[in-house]
Amino acid sequence: MIEKLQDIQRRNGAIFEPMAEVIVPVSFDNDTLAIEAAHQGVALADLSHWGLLKISDNDRIRFLHNQSTNDFQTLKPGQGCDTVLITSTARTIELVTAYVTEDAVLVLISPNRLQEIIKWLDRYLFPMDRVILTDLSKQSVIFTIIGAESDPILAKLGVPLPIGDTYASHQLLTINDLEVRVAIGSGLGLPGYTLIAAANDGAKLWSILTEAGAIPMGERVWQELRITQGRPFPDCELTEDYNPLEAGLWQTISFNKGCYIGQETIARLNTYKGVKQRLWGIRLQASAQPGTIITLDDDKIGKLTSVTETNSGFFGLAYIRSKAGGIGLKVKVGEIEGEIVDVPFLTHEYYS
Known part of the structure; x- marks a missing residue:
């Protein structure tokens, strides 16, 4: 699973360091090339150390609508948004990205924040609420492809474009026999997509993307981009x-x-x-x-x-x-x- 992904990344030149109770590739010894790819080509970042929370059952939309800043009541399956969790005095707790599916909402959460967010959300759950919170982090890999050439790479892999017409629109698709949720948005101010797949498929999906031309990017470059963006x-x-x-x-x-x-x-x-x-x-x-x-x-x-x-x-x-x-x-x-x-x-x- 994750070990196989890390083996593939080591072959790509990955240097690992601990972060959020896991080890992450901080660099692929190609930082300048990765920056150029993000701006002019396509870079590939592994965000699997981020949290992935599934919110399900009948009251899921109402619950998220009442607990965060964006409007979930207008979202349909296949749509999504960024939203902020805040305190009663409007102080910031976390910026998350939510993807609405037919039977759940998938919520992407910053590294080392998932358990805190689950506890915070649980405080506002009442016995009559039909809401289930499920941690999918260890069962999933999360990749982002970043850059102007993101569309051509996905098209090369047989992904039907466009995915949707708004940010965070998403579809569950097949890429080389792998089931992958593909969502519009890199999470930065640059064009790109977020890809969510089963942890078992992480190594194969990483290989598919790099063989198609995506340049691996480490956490160090991702942090540089998130600051400059x-x-x-x-x-x-x-x-x-x-x-x-x-x-x-x-x-x-x-x-x-x-x-x-x-x-x-x-x-x-x-x-x-x-x-x-x-x-x-x-x-x-x-x-x-x-x-x-x-x-x-x-x-x-x-x-x-x-x-x-x-x-x-x-x-x-x-x-x-x-x-x-x-x-x-x-x-x-x-x-x-x-x-x-x-x-x-x-x-x-x-x-x-």
Whole structure:
């Protein structure tokens, strides 16, 4: 199962390190090639260390609708969405992707967060609720293909395109005799697809994709992409210090769906333009540590949350006070000069 997949990945040059109680390929000793593939060709990332939760039984849609920010009542089987789990005061718990099937909802959860999310959801289950939570993580592999050439690779493998007409649309398909759920979206601000299959089929599916031309990508490059593309991540940008409006996740929020946990606070922030800080990208003249205070004319205006080194220099994500400004703002990160820039994954309603 997973051992066979790891053997195949080692033959691809994988270097493994522990993460989320498992070992993951952090690099395939091809980081520059993988970055180029993600932007100009197609890269392949193994996200099997992420959590996969199945929510089933008759009340599954109503339950998820009431526990998260997006509108599940309008979704049909074969559709999906990103949604945020938040506290009663609208503080961020987790950003997840949900895929609605005929008899369940599959929920993709960040690494090392699944058990926490199951416990949190279980708190809101009442004896009369017909909802079953099932951990599918060890039974599944999760791959993403990322890049402009994702469609040609899938077409080469006989996948009928288009999969659907919206983000997170998905179909259960056969790829070389393997049953694979193929969903639109790479989870980043780049084109691509998410593939979910049985763990037993992981090694064969990985081989099929690489033989078709996908370039293996390790966790190190994936993290670089998620920072430069602007995807917020647990313990970095997604913490209970921030709400999803501040985190630039407006696209995950329905303002018309009615009550859900944290809805009153979200509605109030939107109505009264109460978003006091926003998440942005930041170009840096040198490296800086996450947590470093950001200043403008010696006034504290924000905090650096993530940083990575790219071929063109250092890049980070940072929360910046709304009144201080946004794109183009020149700031100091500690003693390092920085400039606030837009990133593809994030949306800010007041700037749209």
